[in-house]
Amino acid sequence: xxxxxxxxxxxxxxxxxxxxxxxxxxxxxxxxxxxxxxxxxxxxxxxxxxxxxxxxxxxxxxxxxxxxxxxxxxxxxxxxxxxxxxxxxxxxxxxxxxxxxxxxxxxxxxxxxxxxxxxxxxxxxxxxxxxxxxxxxxxxxxxxxxxxxxxxxxxxxxxxxxxxxxxxxxxxxxxxxxxxxxxxxxxxxxxxxxxxxxxxxxxxxxxxxxxxxxxxxxxxxxxxxxxxxxxxxxxxxxxxxxxxxxxxxxxxxxxxxxxxxxxxxxxxxxxxxxxxxxxxxxxxxxxxxxxxxxxxxxxxxxxxxxxxxxxxxxxxxxxxxxxxxxxxxxxxxxxxxxxxxxxxxxxxxxxxxxxxxxxxxxxxxxxxxxxxxxxxxxxxxxxxxxxxxxxxxxxxxxxxxx
Amino acid sequence: xxxxxxxxxxxxxxxxxxxxxxxxxxxxxxxxxxxxxxxxxxxxxxxxxxxxxxxxxxxxxxxxxxxxxxxxxxxxxxxxxxxxxxxxxxxxxxxxxxxxxxxxxxxxxxxxxxxxxxxxxxxxxxxxxxxxxxxxxxxxxxxxxxxxxxxxxxxxxxxxxxxxxxxxxxxxxxxxxxxxxxxxxxxxxxxxxxxxxxxxxxxxxxxxxxxxxxxxxxxxxxxxxxxxxxxxxxxxxxxxxxxxxxxxxxxxxxxxxxxxxxxxxxxxxxxxxxxxxxxxxxxxxxxxxxxxxxxxxxxxxxxxxxxxxxxxxxxxxxxxxxxxxxxxxxxxxxxxxxxxxxxxxxxxxxxxxxxxxxxxxxxxxxxxxxxxxxxxxxxxxxxxxxxxxxxxxxxxxxxxxxxxxxxxxxxxxxxxxxxxxxxxxxxxx
Numbered sequence: 142x143x144x145x146x147x148x149x150x151x152x153x154x155x156x157x158x159x160x161x162x163x164x165x166x167x168x169x170x171x172x173x174x175x176x177x178x179x180x181x182x183x184x185x186x187x188x189x190x191x192x193x194x195x196x197x198x199x200x201x202x203x204x205x206x207x208x209x210x211x212x213x214x215x216x217x218x219x220x221x222x223x224x225x226x227x228x229x230x231x232x233x234x235x236x237x238x239x240x241x242x243x244x245x246x247x248x249x250x251x252x253x254x255x256x257x258x259x260x261x262x263x264x265x266x267x268x269x270x271x272x273x274x275x276x277x278x279x280x281x282x283x284x285x286x287x288x289x290x291x292x293x294x295x296x297x298x299x300x301x302x303x304x305x306x307x308x309x310x311x312x313x314x315x316x317x318x319x320x321x322x323x324x325x326x327x328x329x330x331x332x333x334x335x336x337x338x339x340x341x342x343x344x345x346x347x348x349x350x351x352x353x354x355x356x357x358x359x360x361x362x363x364x365x366x367x368x369x370x371x372x373x374x375x376x377x378x379x380x381x382x383x384x385x386x387x388x389x390x391x392x393x394x395x396x397x398x399x400x401x402x403x404x405x406x407x408x409x410x411x412x413x414x415x416x417x418x419x420x421x422x423x424x425x426x427x428x429x430x431x432x433x434x435x436x437x438x439x440x441x442x443x444x445x446x447x448x449x450x451x452x453x454x455x456x457x458x459x460x461x462x463x464x465x466x467x468x469x470x471x472x473x474x475x476x477x478x479x480x481x482x483x484x485x486x487x488x489x490x491x492x493x494x495x496x497x498x499x500x501x502x503x504x505x506x507x508x509x510x511x512x513x514x515x516x517x518x519x520x521x522x523x524x525x526x527x528x529x530x531x532x533x534x535x536x537x538x539x540x541x542x543x
Numbered sequence: 544x545x546x547x548x549x550x551x552x553x554x555x556x557x558x559x560x561x562x563x564x565x566x567x568x569x570x571x572x573x574x575x576x577x578x579x580x581x582x583x584x585x586x587x588x589x590x591x592x593x594x595x596x597x598x599x600x601x602x603x604x605x606x607x608x609x610x611x612x613x614x615x616x617x618x619x620x621x622x623x624x625x626x627x628x629x630x631x632x633x634x635x636x637x638x639x640x641x642x643x644x645x646x647x648x649x650x651x652x653x654x655x656x657x658x659x660x661x662x663x664x665x666x667x668x669x670x671x672x673x674x675x676x677x678x679x680x681x682x683x684x685x686x687x688x689x690x691x692x693x694x695x696x697x698x699x700x701x702x703x704x705x706x707x708x709x710x711x712x713x714x715x716x717x718x719x720x721x722x723x724x725x726x727x728x729x730x731x732x733x734x735x736x737x738x739x740x741x742x743x744x745x746x747x748x749x750x751x752x753x754x755x756x757x758x759x760x761x762x763x764x765x766x767x768x769x770x771x772x773x774x775x776x777x778x779x780x781x782x783x784x785x786x787x788x789x790x791x792x793x794x795x796x797x798x799x800x801x802x803x804x805x806x807x808x809x810x811x812x813x814x815x816x817x818x819x820x821x822x823x824x825x826x827x828x829x830x831x832x833x834x835x836x837x838x839x840x841x842x843x844x845x846x847x848x849x850x851x852x853x854x855x856x857x858x859x860x861x862x863x864x865x866x867x868x869x870x871x872x873x874x875x876x877x878x879x880x881x882x883x884x885x886x887x888x889x890x891x892x893x894x895x896x897x898x899x900x901x902x903x904x905x906x907x908x909x910x911x912x913x914x915x916x917x918x919x920x921x922x923x924x925x926x927x928x929x930x931x932x933x934x935x936x937x938x939x940x941x942x943x944x945x946x947x948x949x950x951x952x953x954x955x956x957x958x959x960x961x962x963x964x965x966x967x968x969x970x971x972x
Contacts, residue, residue: 169544319544327551332557350766 144192147299148340148394154333160184161401165326168403173316178290178402185295190258194303197258204238204261205292208268209285210274211235216283219275228276235272239265247476260299262473266433271306271433275409280306287313296398300391302429312404312530325400332397340390344355349382355379359540369542375532384530385413413526417518418492418498422526430470439466459495464488474533483533490525547679560698566754574732577602582763587626587771587936588620594650595639595691597657597756604661608639612651612849613670615644616919621770622778623795625668625924631779632786636936638668645685647675649714653691655852666936667853667860671846673837673867673885680841683718690720692727692918693755696748699730699740700851706949707851708734710844724751766867778905788930795922797910808870814916833876837885839958843892847951850896860965861900862893862934863928869908871917885959892956893966897945902931 145153160181167174190198215231242261245254271288274280293307316323358372361420392409399406404446409428423431446458464485471484501508531537577585582603585593593599604610611617611625619639620627625638631962641654651669655662675681695715702708712734715721722728730744781798783790805812810819822828853860864886867877886905893901904920904927907913914920920928948972950956959967 323544323547323551326548330551330555 144190145188147185147189147295148336148391156188156521157185157420160483161398162286163539164402166323168316168410169319170315171319173403182290182293182295186293186298189295189299194259196255200256200258200261204256204264205289207238208235208264208292209288212268212271212288213283213285215272216275216280221280223276228272233274235269236265244476263301266301266430267292267305269307270303270433270437272443274306279436284310286480287353294399294404296402297395297406300388302305302392302395302406303433304404304406304429309404310406317403322403325403325405329397329400331394332400336390336393336397338390339386339393344390347379351379352376352383356536356539359536363540373531373536373540376534376536377527380534380536381527381530384533385410414523415519416522417515418522419487419494419525422522423487423491426526434466434470437464438469442466456495456499460492463491464493469493477535477538479532479535479538483512483529486529486532490529544769548698550553566757567750568757569753572920573704577764581607581767582606582608583637583771584767584769585640585764587620587775588768589643589771590768591643591689591768592763593652593821594643594646594689595693596759597693597697598760598763600639600641600658601661603639604658604665607635607637609636609668610658610664611638611640611642611664611668611670612654613640613642613668613714613863614646614672615642616670616672617642618644618771619919619921619925620774620778621915621916621921622781623791623922623929624775624778624796625925625929626775628925628929628933630775631782631881634933642670642691643669644778645682645687646689647681648842648849649681650686650689652711652845652852653694653698654699655849655856656694659856662853662858663856665858666940667858667937668932669849669853669860670863671889671933672865672918673882674733674886676837676840676842676889678837678840680845683720686718687720690718690723692763693759694723695721695727695731696752696755699734699748700745700752702734704737704739706863707848707855709737710952715839727751730784752868756793764865788926791926792923795926796912799915799922802915803912808868808874808917809911809914810868810871810916812905816887830874830876831968832872833878835877836881836882838961841957842878843888843957844952846889846892850892850898850945850951851947853898854896854947857943857945859900859940859943860898861902861932862898863902863932864889864905865906865918865920866908866913868917870912871907881961886963888959888961891968892951895968896947896951897943899935899943900935900940904928 146152164174164177167177175371186201187198189273190201211231211234217228217230238256239261242254242257245257267272271280271283272293276281287310290313291304291306294304294309296302316322319469355372355376359370359376362370362372367431389410396408407429409430411425411428413422413426416425442462442465443458446452446462447455452458452461465488467484468481469484469486470487471481474480474483556731577599582599585599586603586608602612626640628634629637640650646654698708698711712731716728716731716735722730724745728742730740730748733740733744734857745870781794783794802811802813803809806815806819806823808815819828834856872879872882882905886903890901890903893899902923904913907927910923912922913920913924913927915924955965
């Protein structure tokens with residue numbers, strides 16, 4: 142039985158092209174066949190989770206049924222009731238499988254959990270968001286079939302981008318007119334090709350060719366101050382480049398494929414390396430994730446703190462929330478010291494960034510602002526981010542403790 | 544709309560056609576030439592990409608390099624390593640090292656498939672490791688790691704209907720690697736059943752072979768490891784300018800002594816510290832090879848594939864049978880009788896078919912500084928090998944007369960016990 146990593150090899154893309162062709166023709170003539178879409182979705186899901194990975198497939202099915210019961214049940218309940226504790230319980234239940242999957246390797250010596258499968262995080266984000274928006278009342282007409290399509294939309298199932306239920310629904314229920322769809326096709330094809338460049342050429346060079354060599358060299362040049370060495374610094378940049386091109390490349394495939402299917406899945410990266418500060422960086426890097434965290438963790442915590450008047454000063458509220466928000470993101474990546482340190486690092490960086498911006502505002506006369514400072518800001522931000530990725534990469538764990 | 548669609552999909556279709564045309568065409572695109580430096584680098588790189596490929600090997604072997612088939616011993620580069628001696632003393636030949644940890648006869652048989660032109664009527668060196676001949680023969684994952692679709696495709700486009708090809712197909716079908724291409728798998732099944740390939744299969748194999756050949760030309764030279772070449776250069780500096788066996792033998796002894804101070808096995812300190820020190824402390828390795836036998840193994844028939852191939856190509860080949868570090872062998876309890884019987888069995892398979900160039904070092908396990916670690920030659924061992932290999936490659940040799948016997952593909956031979964050897968010899972004459 143064939144089984145594929147999504148967007149992993151030429152055969153996958155060839156199959157994708159063949160499967161999407163009838164769908165394209167349909168959309169060009171103003172028709173959207175839900176049946177056909179469902180069939181190819183199932184086909185690609187089986188390719189991803191079938192064969193030797195069938196245990197993951199079973200885990201996925203059980204997980205989906207579980208989340209359907211929660212979201213659907215809550216939507217029905219919410220029509221007439223609105224209890225806070227019940228809502229919290231639902232959110233906790235929705236996150237529970239993901240938590241188990243993330244904690245298992247940390248307590249079971251690196252063993253993966255049985256209930257895990259590729260993409261469980263991204264599905265959890267979508268489900269939790271559905272519950273939260275149902276509570277807010279912004280999501281009123283929960284539809285089971287749409288929810289399933291939303292969760293199992295195959296182009297984005299393994300690693301996002303994380304779409305929103307209502308945005309997806311609007312696209313899914315309508316058919317773009319021909320002029321608009323041609324524009325989407327054009328973009329979709331371009332995204333796929335830029336994705337090829339990113340993932341199969343640049344990420345391959347940095348990740349498969351450069352990184353192992355630098356890692357070996359870094360391991361050999363241990364012994365100095367904190368075991369730091371030039372190869373380790375080289376590794377930091379190579380890893381950052383690999384992380385970006387690999388993930389941005391994958392995201393372009395996912396967004397490109399969505400566009401060809403007439404769904405405008407949001408973009409995940411927007412030139413992150415030109416951010417002048419760390420806050421702007423998070424508006425440009427893994428955008429759908431950071432916006433999800435902003436909307437469903439950061440903002441909600443801020444409101445809750447303000448409502449209960451926990452902190453006197455609004456700046457304290459913001460700072461505490463930054464730390465909590467980024468720590469949660471760190472834990473989400475996995476329960477290891479380096480992911481958590483990475484989260485903490487970004488929380489602190491956001492805090493310092495705010496402090497600096499306030500200082501700059503107050504002392505507008507004395508702080509220079511020109512072309513040079515702009516470039517310096519971009520340089521500083523990029524290097525700070527690369528340093529945080531050095532922590533994130535886990536190589537320090539190897540250099541220090543192995 | 545048609546115009547717009549053409550603008551969108553035109554480049555895509557064009558790109559697809561171009562890629563396919565470039566890959567599937569038999570034309571070479573100026574990648575034929577390989578520089579001398581590159582050949583030197585590849586010859587000692589031990590890179591799996593070079594082993595799996597064709598282009599670099601082919602170029603080097605037609606340029607004065609001689610194939611040295613073997614496995615992990617090639618990575619033991621000290622001043623007396625064949626590559627170092629050949630370079631330092633400007634021999635007429637340079638070894639092209641083929642094999643690394645985990646390559647055994649079956650892998651080498653497929654490696655030979657796409658350098659047939661460079662083997663025909665030429666000379667070669669083949670290093671036999673007794674450790675290959677274990678109960679289950681070659682490991683499936685190791686075989687898979689070195690497996691090359693290109694070599695399989697090439698073999699299938701020129702196979703003949705005889706015992707060698709049928710046996711090779713059957714063996715390959717037992718390996719998970721054979722399933723990496725559905726069509727090749729189907730073709731193998733036909734070969735194993737003694738049927739000829741269908742027209743469609745032949746067409747597919749030809750196209751696939753062209754594509755893989757192009758891929759190999761474009762990519763196999765990328766990222767060629769260079770550490771081994773610098774190691775060879777470094778080691779060469781330790782040698783005296785003029786070759787003298789006695790001086791080198793003495794130097795080998797000295798170097799060996801310097802490098803093996805910290806253990807009672809005369810194993811190089813580096814190797815000992817990395818792989819053995821802890822286990823020796825716990826004593827878990829004492830006597831652990833007491834029941835190990837190299838006498839019954841499918842490897843014997845895989846080895847026959849190699850012999851068969853050499854005979855078909857009329858390659859004059861010299862075989863090396865290494866010893867095992869005796870101090871180590873006594874510690875692990877590996878049976879000396881069994882090793883002697885292994886030697887007899889492999890000698891019979893070689894000599895009864897006319898392979899008479901054998902450097903049998905199996906009794907040299909107790910010579911000081913002959914081995915660099917437990918099973919691999921070093922210093923004086925390499926030198927002893929050189930004593931025979933150098934004249935074999937540089938002087939004119941008598942034509943070999945091979946008489947291949949298909950009985951060595953039978954299970955009976957693979958599983959033949961040491962006591963029955965004489966009886967078998969008489970019965971199967």
